Amino acid sequence: MDNRTFRNAMGKFATGVTVITTDIDGEVHGMTANAFMSVSLNPPLILISIDEKAKMLSKIKKSGCFSVNILSEEQQEVSMLFAGQSSDKENVSFEKRNGNSVIKESLANIICTVYGSQVAGDHTLFIGEVEDVIFRDGKPLAFYEGKYSRLTTPQLT
Numbered sequence: 001m002d003n004r005t006f007r008n009a010m011g012k013f014a015t016g017v018t019v020i021t022t023d024i025d026g027e028v029h030g031m032t033a034n035a036f037m038s039v040s041l042n043p044p045l046i047l048i049s050i051d052e053k054a055k056m057l058s059k060i061k062k063s064g065c066f067s068v069n070i071l072s073e074e075q076q077e078v079s080m081l082f083a084g085q086s087s088d089k090e091n092v093s094f095e096k097r098n099g100n101s102v103i104k105e106s107l108a109n110i111i112c113t114v115y116g117s118q119v120a121g122d123h124t125l126f127i128g129e130v131e132d133v134i135f136r137d138g139k140p141l142a143f144y145e146g147k148y149s150r151l152t153t154p155q156l157t
């Protein structure tokens, strides 16, 4: 199986889109990620997966904390910025929450400390213990078959 076949198959799993942020040396670094899941309720744990080539990897190792910003359908440009697909920084602004920078106008901000990590192939899985959350109404930005997408209404019941 080649990489394209694997990615095409994984692309059949529709996801939301997040931007991971972490603060290091007084600066915030962001990276778009769709490898995100809820893990445990007690304690509240989530999981992200970071490529060994991503700058984000060493930054989370150093900071020991990160936030997951779940993007709304109005935030495709924000996703593109933090995936290196756009250089337009006008669409993003940060606010501080418990000393962590989170992206304003996101559907949710999930503020975590690193609970554990596991190298898995060419990625590192970080389990985050959730310290705080912010969330609001809105519709999510979606990612399906390697393309951005939106939820259509009406939703199934």
Ligand code: FAD
Binding pocket: 017, 028, 029, 030, 031, 032, 033, 034, 035, 036, 049, 050, 051, 053, 054, 055, 056, 057, 081, 082, 083, 084, 085, 086, 089, 092, 143
């Ligand atoms: P860089 O590539 O240097 O930074 C990313 C971009 O963010 C750059 O353009 C940079 O200018 C900008 N940026 C960073 N901080 C700021 C700031 N403070 N203000 C303004 N701009 C800033 N990769 C994974 O490892 N795991 C995933 O789950 C994953 N999911 C993805 C899902 C989607 C839908 C897409 C499109 C990409 C995904 N990627 C994922 C790939 C990942 O987003 C890119 O490889 C990314 O460029 C890696 O970022 P980096 O940490 O190496 O930093």
Ligand code: NAD
Binding pocket: 006, 007, 008, 010, 011, 034, 035, 049, 050, 051, 143, 145, 146, 147
């Ligand atoms: P794509 O067709 O590469 O993505 C489809 C699916 O394949 C993704 O949702 C993800 O589940 C999987 N995937 C893609 N690249 C992966 C990787 N390096 N490691 C593990 N799983 C991966 O979509 P695209 O529009 O070509 O992606 C844009 C860029 O973002 C590409 O460079 C891609 O590698 C990267 N990306 C990385 C991940 C990741 O987990 N590291 C996830 C999504 C996209």
